[in-house]
Amino acid sequence: MSEFINNRELQSTNHTDRLAILRQIFKDLYNGKNIKEVKAHFDAFIGKVTVEEISQLKHEEMLDNDLPVEEIQRLYSLHTEIFRDSIEETPRTKHPEDEPGHPVHTFILENKEIDKLIKTKVQAHFEQFIQDDSEENVYQLLEDCNLLLDIDKHYSRKENLIFPYLEKYGIYGPTNNMWRIDDFIRDSIKEAKQKLTNYDGDKQAVAGVVSFIIQEVVNMIYREENILFPMALQNLTEDEWVKIARESDEIGFCLTGPAGEWKPERNEISEKSISDGYIKMETGLLSLKQLELLLNHLPVDITFIDQDDVVRYFSHGKERIFARTKAVIGRTVQNCHPPRSVHVVEELLADFKAGRKEHEDFYIKFRDKYVYIRYFAVRDESGEYVGTLEFTQNIDPIQAINGEKRILS
Template sequence: MSGIINNREYRQKVLKEIILELHNGKSVDEVRKRFQELIKGVSTKEISEMEAQLIKEGMKVEEIQRLCDVHAAVFKGSIDQIHHPEKEEGHPVSVLKKENEAVKNYIQSHLTPNLEEIKKSDSHSTRLKLMENISMLFDLDKHYSRKENLIFPYLEKYGITAPPKVMWGVDDEIREALKECKEVINSANKTPNEITEKVESTLKRIEEMIFKEESILLPMCIDTFSEDEWLDIESESDEIGYCLISPSEKWKPKRENVEEKEKSKLANENSEGYIKFDTGILRVNELSAILDTLPLDITFVDKDGTVKYFSGGSERIFARTRAVIGRKVQNCHPPASVHIVEKVVEDLKSGKKDHEDFWLHMGELYVFIRYYAVKDNKGEFIGVLEVTQNIKEIQEITGEKRLIE
């Protein structure tokens, strides 16, 4: 039986059945019992795939959204969480987690005592305190907005569409529930029990969302996004704002100052800005213009894996910013593809290959990517050159052209 349980496809099937059983009216306890008997571990990736498959099979996003809190409660405590190292201060993941912690602390230190107080004495002052508490929790809108507008687009870029749709819907429901809390608290004909019930149900939804973010969403993002993408998310976060807290410092990925490092090595460049080659001599600005004029994206990574240069042509296929200079090449790719990059570099560095080629369709572009082993005049490996070109127009060339038209 254990062989069946450990079969990934079978487990995926069981997961979908669990959600459908809940949808068809089975109790949480019944489903939880089956879950504990048949499922030994569920990865965040499988949850994403399960929800995507349900949508693909015709289940409306709204229906999965309605079940979201229920299946989160079932999965809670049962997910084999991937233990990622803690992110540095100011990293978007660190900030989101600290906001979640601040929300939980605020609920425990302010809202919970005031709910206990209103159960004992329904006074105007206690209602005012609760109104203030709920108003503070409206700060969650900034937390959710950063998630929805900065993180979800990157997930969708990688084809992960179901979790963002479901989670955004639940975010909106929490926003609406907070508004309803204020209305109930502000209504003179609502009893303390009605107020408590509404507020507690909303707090439960907030706590469930915190769980889903930290156990499902963030591990999925950590496994998917490159460091450059996290840097873009961080750079735009200030504009939306933060929930209850603000980052104590800006996140700065570790990188090497290659410009300073290389100043002492440029022995071939004289004080007038010339570079002497075996086959000629060029001014620095001439060389830069030549490289930028080529219809290619060029990126050079040195033998230690540090990005040292990229060309600045006007029609780059893959976006680059100066922030990439000094970065380790592994940090410029999503974690899921890092092993491919490392294998390419290893093959080129060892001499097993002189180049490695890839080609793919990107919308109307047909992109050809070639990685070259770069060696000095002694044949020693000094780095990797990535050359990217749109070859669609080249492929379409036919016949001959010998004259200027």
């Protein structure tokens, strides 16, 4: 293996040495070393690993982003296999996750429903499909995939509410690793649905993607409940959990909902009311209240990112196209996007900063909307770049316009 692993004296290692051994273990997996051999070294020299140690590992540093998707999936599965049954429980005096309505309590309730869906429906219907790919069995599996699509809400809350706070404490592993796997799962569910909707008799193609879904959804439940949630409970404050609970409705819940309203014993959050002060601008004078109401009544979604790529503001209209939560404020925009699309964001921002572009437009079909997304470089009077404005609008109603309208409805 490496010089770390070969030294028997490291069985009584300090924290730094243990992290070095763990990093080497993951490099060995990356380089194709046999999982049984690597696991044996892990058991011999690490034994039990703490959530704190896992939080300090950055697996993404050991993975080449140009690796094929299948290889990345394989490595993440091996990471989970290494940690399985080897994570020490973190001693805590309080267990707020046991209280109905606490975000982690709700996540775990959802995981129970997801696990039940996998084991009582998806697995059973998949086995029936393998034996007989009749129209009825295809339809049953398709219905299961439709139910599983709800998992997007569970993953979105995790990515948009928990990950930003972990990043605040310098913990980036889950953001990069779990988000990638979440995306693999989302894509696979959509792929399975598409193959079953247009089933052409290719049983093996369906079997491959459904098998992956079953395995990875179950693995993700393990990762969340044994790594992510303990890690978050160890680092986040009560006030931060209250904010997460309050903003969860914005995204929604998966297969079930909170078992109650969580009311912590001590809640010192003091939400400052908007000041009655006024802002004098070149073309007018508005109170802060008027300004916020004005921005929130625009028929578009606006987000502003400063010169350091940090999200500073988003409008909060009645019908947002993409979910935003207050947890994104103060977060770098790169960490607000799925890892697979970060390179597009970074390339666009680099063009804005260098003055190569002033704006860029995208347009996509999103659910029942045709979404027009525009990015503008914001510059001061001297032409210096001060940030980027994101402008998002549902243009379906605009495209449907024809003729003229000259009177009130």
